[in-house]
Amino acid sequence: MNKAFVRDAEPTVDRCPRCGSIGQPVGSITLDAFVRPEDRAQLGETACFCPSETCFGFGREEIEADVREGVATRTRALIERAKSSEARCSKMAPNGQSCVPAVQRYFMKFRQR
Helix, strand or coil: CCHHHCCCCCCCCCECCCCCCECEEECHHHHHHHCCHHHHCCCCCCEEECCCCCCCCCCHHHHHHHHHHCCCHHHHHHHHHHHCCCCCHHHHCCCCCCCHHHHHHHHHHHHCC
């Protein structure tokens, strides 16, 4: 059959059942850290995490205080700490990833209001 006339299957996208956001893949290290062993057995090696700001918080109060005061002191300290060897994002963050991009996006978004 000619490939030009064959429709490729639609890629499957895992979405949050609450808000419909596209999920971010999460590895087994993060799942083991956050999911109870009895529930973990029901999941595969990977699962997805909802990245929507409506489903989790990440120190918004400190970021908003910086914007209101016209400084970035708390936000910079949070970013530096997240970039240090002290950070254990794969085990501590629900999505297993650094919060730095999310913190920076929220700072800029709140500043534009």
